[in-house]
Amino acid sequence: MNGTIKISIGRKDPFIGNAVHYQDYEIQTGRDMTVLEALQEIYLRHDPTLAFRHYRCGRRLCRSCEVKLDGKVVRGCATLLHPGRTYRIEAARPEAVIRDLVFDFDASNSQTARE
Amino acid sequence: MIDLTQTDVLIVGGGGAGMRAAIEAASLGCQVLVANKGPVGRSGTTPMAMEAFQAVGFPGDSEEIHFRDTVEGGYHLGDENLISVLARDAARRARDLEAYGVKFKKKPDGAFDPMHHPGQTFPRALFIQGGGYGMLSGLVREAGKHPGIRALNDVLVVKLILDRKRSASGAILLDLKDGRVKALRSKAVILATGGYEELWALNDASCTACGDGVFLAYEAGAELVDLEMLQYYPTVVIHPPSIQGTLFQYELITDPEMLGGRLLNGKKEPFFKGKLLRDAIVRAIGKEVRAGRGTPHGGVYIDLVHSTKSREDLTRALEKWQPNQFHYLQDMGFDLRETLVEVAPHAHYTLGGVAIDEEARTTVPGLFAAGEVAGNLHGANRVSGNALAETQVFGALAGASAAGWAKEKNFEESPDERDEWQQTKALLEKMGQNKERGFRPFQVREKLQRIMWDRCGVEREDESLARGARELERLEKEMLSQMTFASPAGDDSFGAYPREIQDALEVRVMVTVGKLVLASALFREETRGHHMRTDYPSPSREPVHTLVAGGKGPWAKEVKKKEPRG
Numbered sequence: 001m002n003g004t005i006k007i008s009i010g011r012k013d014p015f016i017g018n019a020v021h022y023q024d025y026e027i028q029t030g031r032d033m034t035v036l037e038a039l040q041e042i043y044l045r046h047d048p049t050l051a052f053r054h055y056r057c058g059r060r061l062c063r064s065c066e067v068k069l070d071g072k073v074v075r076g077c078a079t080l081l082h083p084g085r086t087y088r089i090e091a092a093r094p095e096a097v098i099r100d101l102v103f104d105f106d107a108s109n110s111q112t113a114r115e
Numbered sequence: 116m117i118d119l120t121q122t123d124v125l126i127v128g129g130g131g132a133g134m135r136a137a138i139e140a141a142s143l144g145c146q147v148l149v150a151n152k153g154p155v156g157r158s159g160t161t162p163m164a165m166e167a168f169q170a171v172g173f174p175g176d177s178e179e180i181h182f183r184d185t186v187e188g189g190y191h192l193g194d195e196n197l198i199s200v201l202a203r204d205a206a207r208r209a210r211d212l213e214a215y216g217v218k219f220k221k222k223p224d225g226a227f228d229p230m231h232h233p234g235q236t237f238p239r240a241l242f243i244q245g246g247g248y249g250m251l252s253g254l255v256r257e258a259g260k261h262p263g264i265r266a267l268n269d270v271l272v273v274k275l276i277l278d279r280k281r282s283a284s285g286a287i288l289l290d291l292k293d294g295r296v297k298a299l300r301s302k303a304v305i306l307a308t309g310g311y312e313e314l315w316a317l318n319d320a321s322c323t324a325c326g327d328g329v330f331l332a333y334e335a336g337a338e339l340v341d342l343e344m345l346q347y348y349p350t351v352v353i354h355p356p357s358i359q360g361t362l363f364q365y366e367l368i369t370d371p372e373m374l375g376g377r378l379l380n381g382k383k384e385p386f387f388k389g390k391l392l393r394d395a396i397v398r399a400i401g402k403e404v405r406a407g408r409g410t411p412h413g414g415v416y417i418d419l420v421h422s423t424k425s426r427e428d429l430t431r432a433l434e435k436w437q438p439n440q441f442h443y444l445q446d447m448g449f450d451l452r453e454t455l456v457e458v459a460p461h462a463h464y465t466l467g468g469v470a471i472d473e474e475a476r477t478t479v480p481g482l483f484a485a486g487e488v489a490g491n492l493h494g495a496n497r498v499s500g501n502a503l504a505e506t507q508v509f510g511a512l513a514g515a516s517a518a519g520w521a522k523e524k525n526f527e528e529s530p531d532e533r534d535e536w537q538q539t540k541a542l543l544e545k546m547g548q549n550k551e552r553g554f555r556p557f558q559v560r561e562k563l564q565r566i567m568w569d570r571c572g573v574e575r576e577d578e579s580l581a582r583g584a585r586e587l588e589r590l591e592k593e594m595l596s597q598m599t600f601a602s603p604a605g606d607d608s609f610g611a612y613p614r615e616i617q618d619a620l621e622v623r624v625m626v627t628v629g630k631l632v633l634a635s636a637l638f639r640e641e642t643r644g645h646h647m648r649t650d651y652p653s654p655s656r657e658p659v660h661t662l663v664a665g666g667k668g669p670w671a672k673e674v675k676k677k678e679p680r681g
């Protein structure tokens with residue numbers, strides 16, 4: 001098994017501008033990792049500037065860790081990434097981004113304001 | 116320029132206790148601001164809580180028996196004036212929740228259908244659909260109906276402000292949305308920040324449970340009580356890492372009428388009998404692991420594979436009692452009906468915290484506290500279901516007390532406000548300048564968590580606690596002061612969502628609280644409930660509180676009794 005998970009992350013800093021740029025990361029691992037684990041690994045070992053919500057309710061309920069994985073909104077705590085594969089991760093609500101993958105839950109949006 | 120917002124009542128923390136306090140204060144006519152580290156309803160420890168809400172709802176049960184069970188379950192270290200308030204109000208607060216649209220499991224005739232958890236004379240664990248998350252969602256919806264309540268999401272409160280009379284009158288915060296330091300001015304402040312489980316390497320609580328409220332109260336001069344008292348939860352997944360920290364309730368697993376399962380040691384043998392309280396199971400697991408009968412990762416197994424129930428009945432029972440954990444673990448590749456899962460004790464609930472009275476007042480005027488941040492309710496162990504009940508009972512009391520206090524007060528500019536605002540900015544700027552060879556906040560945090568787990572973990576003794584205290588002193592001097600962070604700083608801002616600055620501020624809190632915990636743990640020379648001293652294996656004759664405040668202590672203080680002892 002190829003021991004690398006490759007992830008391209010859509011990043012944006014509103015203090016600099018509204019353009020999203022993609023940054024590529026590689027995680028050396030021999031096992032499946034959740035999206036949340038992988039992001040935490042990048043933050044701890046590769047890039048201290050990456051912003052994402054690292055809270056985990058532990059029961060797959062709160063949706064604070066939602067991101068877009070290859071275009072589909074998923075819960076980061078309960079979605080596994082596999083070594084040998086390449087993924088794209090972006091903010092779940094691009095119009096409400098505070099920075100990188102963190103979006104503002106206060107920003108109203110009928111499309112994603114579902115329970 | 117200083118960015119200032121005014122409100123009658125400032126609530127720090129938007130979990131179960133904070134939101135209940137907000138509803139109470141707003142319905143008494145106050146303007147309320149809830150400052151929360153994440154998005155309200157999707158952060159903190161309440162969404163992680165299990166389903167149990169302890170309140171009388173079974174024929175033959177009474178408030179008096181709820182009171183007695185709680186006193187005894189806490190090994191007589193809980194203040195009885197607080198426990199009697201908990202028992203008195205819990206059922207009423209459960210009915211409030213129903214009025215907010217929170218759903219409880221009911222019998223066909225409409226009566227509550229409580230579970231029977233260890234430590235309860237009668238079944239008393241009312242079952243909330245959706246657990247803590249379901250409860251909090253109802254509270255957030257209800258709060259939304261009050262125009263006087265405003266939630267301030269994604270902010271980190273760094274310091275409380277005291278006015279000329281030394282009463283709480285606001286706070287300084289870092290707004291993570293725009294990276295700016297701001298001031299809040301209020302007539303009263305309620306702390307509802309949860310606990311400090313994040314100090315320990317193994318915990319099942321929110322990553323934000325760093326002891327913010329305990330730290331803020333301590334800096335403001337409030338008395339803190341029994342900080343050494345940490346409740347461990349015996350059965351939290353320890354391996355694999357993708358699901359480490361997920362709690363599975365032994366109370367349900369081992370109940371033959373619910374899931375019909377067992378706990379097994381590493382040799383796949385049962386190792387205890389009967390319905391035991393949490394501290395007793397933790398001790399039983401420790402004994403197995405020490406005797407070399409642990410699992411590969413130093414725990415025991417949850418076994419539902421050999422449940423006394425048929426597969427169909429077990430599936431139905433899992434869907435009924437633990438649907439969220441069951442499906443979550445299934446998604447992660449673990450079917451509890453087919454595999455054993457390794458579990459071990461994790462830091463679960465901080466019993467100690469800020470000292471309060473029966474009206475949720477701290478020892479600082481104008482400062483109130485409710486929920487896990489408070490420290491003298493449960494004692495040396497907490498009975499299942501009393502945490503969610505605590506958030507509602509003391510949340511409502513804190514809201515009412517703060518509203519009463521605020522009515523008697525006018526807004527006042529504190530001489531400290533501008534100073535503290537400037538000092539907070541200076542603190543962050545200084546930390547940001549340690550660029551060369553500095554430590555990243557997570558490195559300091561991981562080191563601290565390891566020290567606390569190794570020196571002040573499930574089992575404690577004098578020498579190791581003292582060593583832990585020295586190690587924390589050294590960590591403070593050599594690492595905390597050399598901390599650096601990545602900051603995309605602007606002119607008057609530390610950048611949008613500066614995660615590493617949040618980490619730095621949190622670890623600063625954790626070091627202070629950790630030192631107080633170690634000092635308190637050294638001071639309590641006895642074994643009582645979850646505080647297990649191998650050098651003092653028995654309880655002392657009379658239970659007493661451990662107090663610290665204002666750089667003094669620890670010292671001993673009497674536990675409040677309901678009636679004078681005869």
